[in-house]
Amino acid sequence: MSSHDPIVLSSINSFHIGGSVVRLQGQPRREVKVSANGDARTVDLNGGYFVGQLYAQHFRQASPRSGLPVLFWHGGAMSGVTWETTPDGRPGWQNYFLRKGYDVVVSDAVERGRASWAPFPEIYDGSPLFRTQQDAWTLFRMGLKEGYHEDQALRRGYEGQRFPLSAFDQLSAQFVARWTTNNERTLAAYEKLLDRVGPAIIIAHSQGGWFAQQIAARKPEQIAAIVAIEPAGAPTLSEAETKLAASVPYLYVWGDYCNDHPAWQGYKAKVLLHCQMLQEHGASVAQLDLPLEGIRGNSHMPMMDDNSDYVAEMVASWLAGKGL
Amino acid sequence: MSSHDPIVLSSINSFHIGGSVVRLQGQPRREVKVSANGDARTVDLNGGYFVGQLYAQHFRQASPRSGLPVLFWHGGAMSGVTWETTPDGRPGWQNYFLRKGYDVVVSDAVERGRASWAPFPEIYDGSPLFRTQQDAWTLFRMGLKEGYHEDQALRRGYEGQRFPLSAFDQLSAQFVARWTTNNERTLAAYEKLLDRVGPAIIIAHSQGGWFAQQIAARKPEQIAAIVAIEPAGAPTLSEAETKLAASVPYLYVWGDYCNDHPAWQGYKAKVLLHCQMLQEHGASVAQLDLPLEGIRGNSHMPMMDDNSDYVAEMVASWLAGKGL
Numbered sequence: 001m002s003s004h005d006p007i008v009l010s011s012i013n014s015f016h017i018g019g020s021v022v023r024l025q026g027q028p029r030r031e032v033k034v035s036a037n038g039d040a041r042t043v044d045l046n047g048g049y050f051v052g053q054l055y056a057q058h059f060r061q062a063s064p065r066s067g068l069p070v071l072f073w074h075g076g077a078m079s080g081v082t083w084e085t086t087p088d089g090r091p092g093w094q095n096y097f098l099r100k101g102y103d104v105v106v107s108d109a110v111e112r113g114r115a116s117w118a119p120f121p122e123i124y125d126g127s128p129l130f131r132t133q134q135d136a137w138t139l140f141r142m143g144l145k146e147g148y149h150e151d152q153a154l155r156r157g158y159e160g161q162r163f164p165l166s167a168f169d170q171l172s173a174q175f176v177a178r179w180t181t182n183n184e185r186t187l188a189a190y191e192k193l194l195d196r197v198g199p200a201i202i203i204a205h206s207q208g209g210w211f212a213q214q215i216a217a218r219k220p221e222q223i224a225a226i227v228a229i230e231p232a233g234a235p236t237l238s239e240a241e242t243k244l245a246a247s248v249p250y251l252y253v254w255g256d257y258c259n260d261h262p263a264w265q266g267y268k269a270k271v272l273l274h275c276q277m278l279q280e281h282g283a284s285v286a287q288l289d290l291p292l293e294g295i296r297g298n299s300h301m302p303m304m305d306d307n308s309d310y311v312a313e314m315v316a317s318w319l320a321g322k323g324l
Numbered sequence: 325m326s327s328h329d330p331i332v333l334s335s336i337n338s339f340h341i342g343g344s345v346v347r348l349q350g351q352p353r354r355e356v357k358v359s360a361n362g363d364a365r366t367v368d369l370n371g372g373y374f375v376g377q378l379y380a381q382h383f384r385q386a387s388p389r390s391g392l393p394v395l396f397w398h399g400g401a402m403s404g405v406t407w408e409t410t411p412d413g414r415p416g417w418q419n420y421f422l423r424k425g426y427d428v429v430v431s432d433a434v435e436r437g438r439a440s441w442a443p444f445p446e447i448y449d450g451s452p453l454f455r456t457q458q459d460a461w462t463l464f465r466m467g468l469k470e471g472y473h474e475d476q477a478l479r480r481g482y483e484g485q486r487f488p489l490s491a492f493d494q495l496s497a498q499f500v501a502r503w504t505t506n507n508e509r510t511l512a513a514y515e516k517l518l519d520r521v522g523p524a525i526i527i528a529h530s531q532g533g534w535f536a537q538q539i540a541a542r543k544p545e546q547i548a549a550i551v552a553i554e555p556a557g558a559p560t561l562s563e564a565e566t567k568l569a570a571s572v573p574y575l576y577v578w579g580d581y582c583n584d585h586p587a588w589q590g591y592k593a594k595v596l597l598h599c600q601m602l603q604e605h606g607a608s609v610a611q612l613d614l615p616l617e618g619i620r621g622n623s624h625m626p627m628m629d630d631n632s633d634y635v636a637e638m639v640a641s642w643l644a645g646k647g648l
Contacts, residue, residue: 008330008331011419014409016494016497048458048496049454050457050497055405059336062330095336108438113440114432116499117500126356132372133372172372177441
């Protein structure tokens with residue numbers, strides 16, 4: 001496989017799935033300042049809106065190596081763009097797994113990207129949250145808080161940082177607003193996605209990993225494997241749910257510098273406890289803790305780091321070892 | 325060419341382009357009700373945000389028929405999804421032009437879809453607007469206002485309507501929020517896109533057609549042709565701008581029922597006046613007014629109507645006639 005091999009597809013198909021029409025009635029017409037320089041405009045929100053759908057783009061190979069597609073689920077404040085081209089312009093994991101011969105489904109979760117979002121507070125509960133560059137710098141483990149600088153050239157990441165820091169602004173161009181109140185809508189849409197394209201291999205990042213670990217208890221028969229890239233914690237499953245989720249094989253992938261960040265220490269501890277419970281119920285759970293393997297310098301975004309193809313190869317090898 | 329031919333790509337590449345980092349400073353921390361059931365949370369909006377970028381997905385053929393990519397620009401309250409699969413699941417124009425051998429770039433304009441949007445009113449001026457199903461039903465010329473019904477099965481479109489009305493809910497799942505205050509940001513990002521991937525053929529729909537007609541005066545050397553599908557009006561160009569824009573060849577495509585809708589009567593009249601001015605400055609301007617060609621029943625979304633491939637073929641023939 002080379003990054004110059006052509007990608008031969010039988011189809012590229014996109015769709016929205018999940019959700020339903022929600023109707024607003026009896027809302028007063030609002031005078032909304034549509035523009036600071038313009039007059040207020042009367043806005044009538046009453047009517048039907050499609051709410052709770054996700055967006056997916058499905059690439060089918062002319063000659064797939066497997067009947068199982070790879071589903072890519074992004075993290076919080078991100079969209080499916082996570083898996084496409086890296087911020088510094090290299091082919092991302094979407095391309096990698098297409099060139100490996102897998103069918104690939106890249107999705108935008110409910111409220112993110114092409115999935116779209118709904119009026120708030122009328123339909124969505126609460127307000128959107130936006131991620132600043134400063135938040136992302138520390139949460140994505142680019143470096144210490146003090147290493148962030150407005151001038152991209154003056155930023156200082158962790159020693160050995162593999163994320164292409166000269167493209168950090170470009171990464172921030174991918175950020176999307178998020179709510180904290182749509183988890184159930186998101187899970188329901190992911191279930192519908194699995195019903196449509198599963199059984200499938202799920203490769204999920206950060207918040208997407210949290211969703212995947214939860215869905216494993218709801219749709220285990222549609223999941224051939226879960227690769228959780230730095231999941232942002234783990235759901236609290238009942239005994240019965242854990243039993244269901246334990247029928248799925250798991251690979252967890254961790255980058256570097258987790259010990260430098262209290263939130264990541266906490267997420268990782270919670271996940272490792274979850275893994276222990278899965279294993280107690282017979283699950284196959286593998287940990288790819290990159291620094292423990294001698295691979296230093298990965299950020300929270302290994303699919304974008306300078307060794308992204310190498311990490312993808314390790315994931316692909318694990319899948320191959322599972323016969324997938 | 326058949327819809328079963330494989331699509332052979334050398335690469336699938338996505339990127340954000342245009343825009344820059346905007347910094348919010350001195351904003352008071354806000355107590356935001358992040359969830360109706362939860363406590364208010366302190367939100368600090370101060371920090372850097374990438375603002376004004378568009379998103380593009382670039383499909384490159386292994387053996388392109390032409391050095392000129394086809395750029396697909398969507399309309400208001402829509403995203404690049406417009407050009408992908410039709411709401412009733414048939415291959416859309418993205419696939420059609422890929423199978424014709426063109427490189428294809430599908431973009432989401434500033435503030436829409438994967439392009440993302442910014443805090444308002446702190447960065448964006450004014451409030452978002454949402455499109456209800458009822459608005460879209462009449463504006464997209466599905467039928468008379470009275471023909472809309474909450475129950476999809478009871479909806480009655482115009483006689484002979486070619487839009488797959490049983491998929492109208494699915495169409496509404498594609499809608500995204502919009503602002504009315506980002507035209508200059510959007511134009512600037514489209515200019516950057518043309519600098520990167522042009523010269524190019526632009527196929528633009530509705531509001532996208534308005535943007536394309538405006539950009540023709542700014543980047544004529546990067547535009548091999550503009551196909552404007554039901555543009556929502558035309559910009560007001562100066563004499564000097566019109567002269568520049570007149571070096572681009574144009575094809576305008578119109579569906580049916582325009583005379584039944586005052587807004588469309590107005591848009592069309594404005595566009596035809598614009599065409600006249602372009603022609604007075606020597607432009608090649610062709611009109612494909614489908615009903616005048618005996619093709620009845622097209623809505624505002626001919627790329628989704630039941631004869632979408634047929635209309636695409638007429639567009640492709642016009643391009644071929646221009647040697648493109």
